Amino acid sequence: MDRLVVLALLLSLVVPLSPAEAQQAQRVYRVGVLNFGSSIPNPLSSPLNNTLVGRLGDLGFKEGGNLVLERRWADGRFDRVQPLTVELVQAKADVIVTIGNKLIELVLAANPRVPMVSLSCDAHAMVASYAKPNGNFTGATCMSTELSPKRLELVKQVAPAAKRVVYLHNPNQGAIGLELTQKAAPQLGLAVRAVEMRSSDDMEKAFAAITAERPDALLVYPDAITFRHRKEIADFALAQRLPAVYAYKEYAEAGGLVSYGSTLVELGERTGELVARILRGAKPSELPIEQTTRIYLTVNMKSARAMGHTIPSQLLLRADRVIE
Secondary structure, eight states: OOHHHHHHHHHHHOOOOOHHHHHHHHOOEEEEEEESSOOOSOTTOOHHHHHHHHHHHHTTOOBTTTEEEEEEEOTTOGGGHHHHHHHHHHTTOSEEEEESHHHHHHHHHHOSSSOEEEEESSOOTTOSOSSSOOTTEEEEEOOHHHHHHHHHHHHHHHSTTOOEEEEEEOTTSOHHHHHHHHHHTGGGTOEEEEEEOOSGGGHHHHHHHHHHHOOSEEEEOOSHHHHHTHHHHHHHHHHTTOOEEESSHHHHHTTOSEEEEOOHHHHHHHHHHHHHHHHTTOOGGGSOOEEOOOOEEEEEHHHHHHTTOOOOHHHHHHOSEEEO
């Protein structure tokens, strides 16, 4: 067959891009990521950050190509959140991503226009319906608040003789989780005492308060502060021979005794999918708030042996993962 005829046939099979598709293919998108924590020592070490970037890449938005990530760090200070939000708006971010209900409120107050995707461990109290979030906002939740009573049950299973439990948390996050935990405590024969850790500067003071309480067990609520210091918290609990239950498996991987909850990997993937849909033109109000679909029970037997604690065999049989 004549080469010109073959070439003509091949060209006839090429489907031209629509104007909208051509514009999307050529455009460089900007996604603002506002973190409450610090970029020190390594801003890219977070499993959430890595998964978010990786999922966006899978969906055609590649950092260094058609995607620019505008990262901002509040260094644990809520007073920095709104000025950083203004920076992201001025940088012409197409979407702003953040974590936690307190940050959601502050970012929304400073940013009435740019679409927002938020990941939260608490219930998204600012929306009337997960199916139809109002305004310029959608997100994903790991349902940590709802799982708080279940974690308290695990405390009783891990330490059957326990009577006094310390609930370590940041009061700016997860207030409902504490309320649900305290409500469930009497039925389990437990007394729950809350110890606050609002910032990294509060860590040693929180450890001293826990030591003074002389609890039988520790329950750690997940937020940016406790996650950032998950190894220090796990090391403290180990040194005190204090059975402790956490949320994400990343806490157990850092030395925590038992964790029960979702993973930052799944949450990062869901967040990335929501961001990609908005970049393609969807409105946040059209995107239901995503809820985690899988809960993992992780037991760190290495830590159990180090502290001389026996994990019930029934719990080990239920575990999705046992760290040896």
